[in-house]
Amino acid sequence: MADWLSPAEWEAVRLSLRVAFWATLFSLPIGIPVAYALARWRFPGREALNVLVHLPLIMPPVVTGYLLLLTFGTRGPVGGFLDSALDLTFAFRWTGAALAAGVMAFPFMVRAVRLSIEAVDPKLEQAASTLGASRPWVFLTVTLPLILPGIIAGTVLAFAKGMGEFGATITFVSNIPGQTRTIPLAIDLLLETPGGEARAARLAGLSIMLAATALALSEWISRRVASRVGGR
Amino acid sequence: MLEIAVRHAFPGFTLDAALTAPPGVTVLFGRSGSGKTTLVDAVAGLLMPDAGRIAAGDLVLLDTERGVRLPPHRRRLGYVFQDGRLLPHLTVRRNLAYGAWFAPRGAPREDMGRVVELLGIGHLLDRRPAALSGGEKQRVAIGRALLSAPRLILADEPLAALDEARKAEILPYFERLRDEVSVPILYVSHSATEVARLATTVVALEAGRVVAQGPAAEVLGDPAVLPAGAREAGAVLAAVVVRHHSDGLSELDAGGLALFLPRVAQPPGAALRVRIAAHDVILSRGRPEGLSALNVLPGVVREVRPGEGPGAIVALDTPAGRLLARITRRSAAALELAPGVAAHAVVKTVSVAPSDVGGGRRAG
Numbered sequence: 001m002a003d004w005l006s007p008a009e010w011e012a013v014r015l016s017l018r019v020a021f022w023a024t025l026f027s028l029p030i031g032i033p034v035a036y037a038l039a040r041w042r043f044p045g046r047e048a049l050n051v052l053v054h055l056p057l058i059m060p061p062v063v064t065g066y067l068l069l070l071t072f073g074t075r076g077p078v079g080g081f082l083d084s085a086l087d088l089t090f091a092f093r094w095t096g097a098a099l100a101a102g103v104m105a106f107p108f109m110v111r112a113v114r115l116s117i118e119a120v121d122p123k124l125e126q127a128a129s130t131l132g133a134s135r136p137w138v139f140l141t142v143t144l145p146l147i148l149p150g151i152i153a154g155t156v157l158a159f160a161k162g163m164g165e166f167g168a169t170i171t172f173v174s175n176i177p178g179q180t181r182t183i184p185l186a187i188d189l190l191l192e193t194p195g196g197e198a199r200a201a202r203l204a205g206l207s208i209m210l211a212a213t214a215l216a217l218s219e220w221i222s223r224r225v226a227s228r229v230g231g232r
Numbered sequence: 233m234l235e236i237a238v239r240h241a242f243p244g245f246t247l248d249a250a251l252t253a254p255p256g257v258t259v260l261f262g263r264s265g266s267g268k269t270t271l272v273d274a275v276a277g278l279l280m281p282d283a284g285r286i287a288a289g290d291l292v293l294l295d296t297e298r299g300v301r302l303p304p305h306r307r308r309l310g311y312v313f314q315d316g317r318l319l320p321h322l323t324v325r326r327n328l329a330y331g332a333w334f335a336p337r338g339a340p341r342e343d344m345g346r347v348v349e350l351l352g353i354g355h356l357l358d359r360r361p362a363a364l365s366g367g368e369k370q371r372v373a374i375g376r377a378l379l380s381a382p383r384l385i386l387a388d389e390p391l392a393a394l395d396e397a398r399k400a401e402i403l404p405y406f407e408r409l410r411d412e413v414s415v416p417i418l419y420v421s422h423s424a425t426e427v428a429r430l431a432t433t434v435v436a437l438e439a440g441r442v443v444a445q446g447p448a449a450e451v452l453g454d455p456a457v458l459p460a461g462a463r464e465a466g467a468v469l470a471a472v473v474v475r476h477h478s479d480g481l482s483e484l485d486a487g488g489l490a491l492f493l494p495r496v497a498q499p500p501g502a503a504l505r506v507r508i509a510a511h512d513v514i515l516s517r518g519r520p521e522g523l524s525a526l527n528v529l530p531g532v533v534r535e536v537r538p539g540e541g542p543g544a545i546v547a548l549d550t551p552a553g554r555l556l557a558r559i560t561r562r563s564a565a566a567l568e569l570a571p572g573v574a575a576h577a578v579v580k581t582v583s584v585a586p587s588d589v590g591g592g593r594r595a596g
Binding site for chain 1: 276277278303304305306307308309310311313315317319320321330331333334335376377380
């Protein structure tokens with residue numbers, strides 16, 4: 001079973017999972033407050049924030065990757081600082097692949113969470129506040145449990161997007177085995193290689209399987225949570 | 233004691249009201265759109281008015297002049313909403329405990345078991361709100377407000393979303409609350425029946441302004457104040473059950489006068505409040521003879537107030553209390569009714585609706 005894929009291909013699978021995991025993990029704590037702000041608050045710059053969040057969705061991925069390279073590259077303003085101050089390098093590393101995946105997955109996360117926040121009746125939150133719950137407590141004990149299905153959906157979408165990210169990743173951190181060669185990049189390379197079609201097809205099949213599994217898992221969790229939230 | 237003075241301008245509507253709510257049930261009475269809910273939301277802190285001052289006892293909740301605007305969660309007011317607003321992801325038990333959990337340690341609090349017993353919700357504790365009927369939801373909402381150790385309870389038309397049978401189911405719980413729990417209640421309603429049964433104090437609102445406030449019997453018996461319109465007018469009498477007769481009638485004593493009603497639920501000796509609708513009262517100058525109606529109350533006309541149509545409202549002071557009668561202006565002229573004239577009020581026994589009879593130690 002283990003030799004069904006070559007060691008290099010296994011490495012691509014493990015790398016994809018790792019990249020998608022960290023991309024999702026870092027998107028969550030940023031995505032939820034951003035979604036909340038967009039759903040509930042009216043503030044100057046709200047439209048600008050909305051556009052910024054959605055940019056990776058509508059721009060060509062290559063452009064996103066290029067902008068990441070300009071900003072987070074070793075000579076970029078942010079990348080240079082992180083590199084020297086925190087010893088955190090993005091360029092040509094798996095961390096860069098995770099950053100690219102996270103940025104590309106972010107709008108998916110925010111959209112799913114935002115929709116679920118908009119579905120929560122603010123009157124329930126008001127009721128909780130009259131019962132003595134301060135804003136943070138209202139969020140923790142009312143809003144958060146009610147939007148949990150949306151958070152799960154957003155997490156799975158972001159994870160699947162992170163697994164499959166190609167354009168921004170290859171532009172930002174190139175195609176380096178063991179560092180940035182995730183499943184889609186490996187497939188791309190195999191298709192360029194004479195006689196690589198069969199192995200490309202195997203990897204493609206595997207990535208479809210992983211995506212389907214993730215989706216099924218999230219549906220199952222969502223159903224359980226939803227029945228606990230709204231059911232009897 | 234709750235003191236409210238607020239002013240708030242909406243497009244096309246200005247609320248400008250000042251009122252005092254003594255202990256007991258204070259009913260904010262008025263048609264929809266008169267500003268009742270806005271006023272209660274301002275007390276709860278869900279709406280910050282343009283200007284005003286609200287104080288519950290010695291705690292200032294709002295004072296725009298001094299820049300005091302306490303957020304809702306620090307006001308500790310139990311709000312019973314029209315639509316219940318139970319938290320759907322929590323069981324009834326945890327909904328009930330939700331407010332208590334945030335209440336300060338030393339706050340005087342109701343006992344969970346007693347509240348559950350008072351409201352008859354013991355069998356619902358492990359259910360979720362989705363599995364409750366409308367009436368059950370409202371009972372849990374009342375319990376949840378009570379258990380949050382509130383300074384006072386706000387109830388915004390808590391029965392409006394229910395059908396008549398459910399209303400009849402919940403109303404007695406508010407009566408028990410008034411009589412057995414010391415927390416003052418500010419109750420919003422546009423139903424004359426609810427006002428008559430619950431109110432210790434009535435505040436009548438019209439187009440954002442207070443048109444009358446005072447003890448329930450006084451405000452409801454004032455023909456100048458008909459916050460629900462002449463059609464809904466009716467006075468409240470305080471009475472005590474004397475005995476139940478075998479022919480299905482109950483004999484009551486109202487200020488020394490006998491009052492016969494269809495059999496009431498309360499035992500002899502119990503204090504009652506009876507709402508007599510103005511359109512169910514017939515007036516007669518002499519003592520009527522050979523009449524099928526059992527209740528004839530002698531009195532003196534206090535005021536005759538012509539209405540906009542052919543009708544008039546007559547206020548009659550009787551030993552049982554003040555009654556309102558809705559008659560035609562033609563009859564008022566024919567009988568030469570005027571302040572100081574003696575007259576008899578005739579009330580048909582069967583016209584008093586069971587929903588208009590309620591228990592009440594504090595019948596205004």
